[in-house]
Amino acid sequence: MKKGFLLSLTLLLVNAISAQEQSLNTLGKQKLQPVFSKGQKGSVKNFTGNAYNHPLIENDSVMTTLGGEVYFEPGARSNWHTHPAGQILVVTAGVGYHQIEGQSIQIIQKGVTIKCPPNTNHWHGASKDQGMAHIYLLPNTEKGIVNWGRPVTDEEYQAANN
Structure with a gap:
């Protein structure tokens, strides 16, 4: 039942995003507008650059699922981190x-879905020239939410730009 709920929720969110997405073109670079309000700026302890979280699904003891949209400005990225029960990302812009x-x-890019297995060290963020927004879903939150690690170094990040 929980898998069906997450799939239905993901499809609903992707359809809503496709219907509402707006973008501006500034100086030849695409400036993105998140689907939802920008949200609260992420902590400098867990992000390099500017990343904003807009909560969408409040965690509770029945659904044990947490979700939201994160908007990363160009060059912004998360630290390395793990999720005890894994994470699903749906890139929205x-x-x-x-x-x-x-x-x-x-x-x-927009339309890509990432499944990150439980307790797998990973990071995600925007390209150097363009912002990126994604919806995150954290299932089985009774196992825990997130374990933050060290920042992604500039060298690690630059490897994506080569």
Whole structure:
């Protein structure tokens, strides 16, 4: 039942995003508008650059799922981190990167869905020239939410731009 709920929710959100997405073109670079309000700026302890979180699904003891939209300004990225029960990302706008430790960096863009397995060290963020927004879903939150690690170094991030 929970998998069906998450799939239905994901499809609903992707359809809503497609219907509402707006973008501006500034100096030849696409400036993105998140689907939802920008939200609260992420902590400098967990993000490099400007990232904003807009909560969408409040965690509770029945659905044990947490979700929201994160908007990363160009060049912004999360620290390395893990989720005890894994994470699902649905990219809603822009271009960015996702990397699981020990694997190559993936270029991600609107319409891409990422499933990050439980307790897998990873990071994600915007490209250097374009912002990126994604919806995150954290299932089975009774196992925990997130364990933050060290910042992604400039060298690690630049590897995506080569």
